[in-house]
Amino acid sequence: MSKLGNIGARLHRGEISYDFIGHRKLWYGISILITITAIVGLAVRGLNMGIDFQGGAVFTTGKHMSVSVSQAQETAEEAAGHEALVQKLGDGSLRIQIAGMDTKQSDSVKETLAEDFKVNPESIAADLVGPSWGEQIANKAWQGLAIFMVLVVIYLAIAFEWRMAIAALIALIHDITITVGIYALVGFEVTPGTVIGLLTILGYSLYDTVVVFDSLKEQTKDLTKQSRFTYSDVANRSINSTLVRSINTTVVALLPVAGLLFIGGGFLGAGTLNDISLSLFVGLAAGAYSSIFIATPLVADLKELEPQMKALRKRVLAKRAQADAEEENAAARGYDRQGDADGYDGDDDPDDAAAAVVGPRSRSASRSRGRGRPSGKRR
CATH class of the missing domain: 3.30.70.3400 (Alpha-Beta Plaits)
Structure with missing residues (x-):
């Protein structure tokens, strides 16, 4: 545990990091594959609607x-x-x-x-x-979901910016699609408790996303006034600095829900707990994943399309290329000086070079006479 705490502290300070943004195409591909699987399961198997919805x-x-x-x-x-x-x-x-x-x-x-x-x-x-009562529940659930989405987009656009609002909305749709698809694949009954669980996970999903966005907003102030980091670099640092916090909050939230799902619903046979516990479990896990691997990389991609950020990236890459060239030149000069000190400049015969490296270097008699005298001068 102490090692994990040490890793978390080093991630927060920026001493170590993982390139989440650099591997974003991989995360996008995994998410698209999971989402397609969920949609296919939903289309083929359909949802097992409870009696509250079909009468x-x-x-x-x-x-x-x-x-x-x-x-x-x-x-x-x-x-x-x-x-x-x-x-x-x-x-x-x-x-x-x-x-x-x-x-x-x-x-x-x-x-x-x-x-x-x-x-x-x-x-x-x-x-x-009656089936009409279930239809009313479904309509109210869809209305509540739509209102929630609109309010979230408005709030994030005001508190942060519209790009972050779009990224958060895509992450929410991603989480809901995966949760509903898993319900279709496993065949669990959809009840009003399921709807409550779906609406609840939206808040948890946004929590981790907003934490990363807040850190990103703070670290990108006056970003265009420097030439060391691109927006993607800072976004990656924001993910790493909040990574341990996101993992801790997700694990703490998942433990009691896992108890309801696997122990209460599975081991003890309390099937009435399955409808809400499965939606919470899948939604919490998907929300933690999307905040790290979907929402923030999407923000970075959208921001990098801005002219200012394009110019910043160009300056940063040019500066890094110049620094790499200077480092290579310095290394080359150091190698040449070492070669001169060893008596080999790269053009001599290899046997002579080996002799120069292996054997002691001969000194002239005139240079040896002054050895042992304080002034080192010849008399």
């Missing part, structure tokens, strides 16, 4: 049922004539969801379930959900 009936049995989930599902599907979703709750009761049912069909299925489960029909609660 139907929900049956809840009494506590401590001895009937297994598979047996209850088989009974419910035979009674309803189509697919049913059965979940075992923490108190031992069963929650059975059957889509596309009216009141008459619901009463018939309820009696069949009570007969097969050998319980009183009154102990099974039946709730009907």
Whole structure:
């Protein structure tokens, strides 16, 4: 842990860094590949919409049922004539969801379930959900998402600049697309809890992005007045300086969500937690990724298109080329001086050169006479 802390401190001070901006084409390619996979999964498999969105009936049995989930599902599907979703709750009761049912069909299925489960029909609660209510929920969710996006773009354009607002918007769309695509691929049910999770991750996604943007804004003040760094250089330094902070906040946020998803939903079988925990888990991870590998590199690409930044890049590259040439000349002069000191200038015979390097250099008698005298003069 101390080594990780030391690395984080060195990243923050700029002593070490990783070239995120220089490898941005790789990150873009990975993101495009993941996004295409998510879109294909969404188009082929589609979303498993919950009963709240497509309407139907929900049956809840009494506590401590001895009937297994598979047996209850088989009974419910035979009674309803189509697919049913059965979940075992923490108190031992069963929650059975059957889509596309009216009141008459619901009463018939309820009696069949009570007969097969050998319980009183009154102990099974039946709730009907109309499809119009689910449609209202979906419309409100889309409206809330659209309003959120507009407000985010306006705020970032005012607080930072429009290029950062565009980059943040693209990163948000990237995160939502990946999350929805994974829901389609794994087949988890989409419920109002899923919508809440999707809207929640937008804030987490923006948090890391705004942290990097704030550092970038601070470090690019009066950037065009110098000739040492380009905008991409400063953007890369901003990512590195906030990298450990972004990782720490993401890991801390992911740990409890992972507990809900893998332990609560997977190990303990509390399936009602899956709808919101999966959206939070995938969204948090995608948001941390996009803030580092998508949003900031996009800002750098957009800024480098400005005439001022193009001129700055030209000056910086010219200065670096001049510095490299001077360094090469200095190294060449140093090599020549070393060659003269060894008695070899590169044009002599190789055997003579080897003798000059290996053997001791002979001194003339006249130069040796003054050795050992204070003045070193000959008498």
